[in-house]
Amino acid sequence: MFEADVQDVAQLVATGSIPSSAEIDALLATAHERYAATTDGRVADYIPVLGAADPSKFGMSLVTADGRTHSLGDSAHTFSIQSISKAFVYALVCDALGHEVVHDRVGVNNTGLPFNSVVALELNGGSPLNPMVNAGAIATTALVHADPTLRWEAIHAGLSAFAGRELQLDEEVFASEMLTNHRNRAIAHLLTSYTRLDPEPLGVVETYTKQCSLSVTAADLAVMGATLADGGVNPVTGQRVVSEQAARDTLAVLASCGMYERSGEWLFEIGLPAKSGVSGGILAVAPGKGALAVFSPPLDEAGNSVRGQRVCAYLSRALALNLFASAPRVKEQSSLVAPGSHRKEL
Numbered sequence: 301m302f303e304a305d306v307q308d309v310a311q312l313v314a315t316g317s318i319p320s321s322a323e324i325d326a327l328l329a330t331a332h333e334r335y336a337a338t339t340d341g342r343v344a345d346y347i348p349v350l351g352a353a354d355p356s357k358f359g360m361s362l363v364t365a366d367g368r369t370h371s372l373g374d375s376a377h378t379f380s381i382q383s384i385s386k387a388f389v390y391a392l393v394c395d396a397l398g399h400e401v402v403h404d405r406v407g408v409n410n411t412g413l414p415f416n417s418v419v420a421l422e423l424n425g426g427s428p429l430n431p432m433v434n435a436g437a438i439a440t441t442a443l444v445h446a447d448p449t450l451r452w453e454a455i456h457a458g459l460s461a462f463a464g465r466e467l468q469l470d471e472e473v474f475a476s477e478m479l480t481n482h483r484n485r486a487i488a489h490l491l492t493s494y495t496r497l498d499p500e501p502l503g504v505v506e507t508y509t510k511q512c513s514l515s516v517t518a519a520d521l522a523v524m525g526a527t528l529a530d531g532g533v534n535p536v537t538g539q540r541v542v543s544e545q546a547a548r549d550t551l552a553v554l555a556s557c558g559m560y561e562r563s564g565e566w567l568f569e570i571g572l573p574a575k576s577g578v579s580g581g582i583l584a585v586a587p588g589k590g591a592l593a594v595f596s597p598p599l600d601e602a603g604n605s606v607r608g609q610r611v612c613a614y615l616s617r618a619l620a621l622n623l624f625a626s627a628p629r630v631k632e633q634s635s636l637v638a639p640g641s642h643r644k645e646l
């Protein structure tokens with residue numbers, strides 16, 4: 301899908317080298333121009349208030365792991381973070397409890413099914429399989445704290461630290477989703493029946509819905525992603541938000557599950573850990589380098605922003621960010637090859 305779309309894109313930055321600020325600005329401008337006229341995709345409306353989003357809004361922001369920010373278009377437009385929150389709540393839980401706890405309760409494998417699938421739970425004996433689908437995210441949110449007030453405070457403070465500013469709750473989105481989140485309530489009850497949720501299920505769904513209703517901009521998301529790219533330290537504020545291990549764990553889960561049932565295609569073609577949300581945000585992280593966030597509400601069938609995916613495909617290629625396209629000299633420095641050793645030619 302994306303390969304065909306970006307076949308004409310030249311790699312403008314040598315693999316392994318650091319692009320200049322002017323190069324990044326020029327590439328963002330080209331990406332914006334290239335995809336501004338795209339009309340594919342549909343705005344999500346199963347959460348009623350999201351259906352009123354302006355499909356023409358289009359913004360992007362790139363923050364490097366050393367804290368340089370580049371933004372374009374509607375990068376300061378606020379929208380609810382939705383499923384992108386799942387990545388950061390997972391990071392906070394891994395930081396506090398260690399990944400083993402979430403691994404036992406949730407898992408790290410792709411379901412191959414839509415993000416709000418009930419069948420996926422039933423097929424797997426009540427295991428949500430991963431923390432990026434709704435079932436796994438609800439189970440992960442439950443691990444933050446058994447007390448609902450402390451649970452919300454920890455999530456609000458944690459996600460704000462990732463963004464480097466205090467994030468606000470979008471009350472309208474929260475109210476709209478609380479009126480219509482019957483499927484998530486069913487999922488939480490099912491998790492309880494499988495003893496995968498300790499606190500009261502509806503209380504956990506309320507916290508989960510709140511975390512999804514936090515208001516962010518593309519610029520915020522890029523800082524949040526750059527914090528993961530920077531091993532858990534927010535490169536703009538300098539604050540350590542989570543451990544290096546928790547940041548690494550999160551990026552690994554984003555690579556396998558962040559784009560739901562399209563995660564395989566995404567990794568194959570774009571080669572970056574990423575997370576999408578139904579309000580139209582996409583965040584792609586280049587470990588050690590930085591993060592790119594795009595906001596554009598029209599979505600594909602899997603619930604991923606259409607323009608967002610295309611911009612990421614374009615910039616991953618132009619900026620040589622694909623993790624699997626490593627430069628030969630990186631290979632020589634790898635600890636897997638002992639210095640001075642020569643592998644026998646096969």
Ligand SMILES: NC(=O)CC[C@H](N)C(=O)O
Nearest residue numbers: 382383415512577578603
């Ligand atoms: N994919 C998403 O962004 C889904 C999040 C949304 N709050 C839900 O639970 O359905």
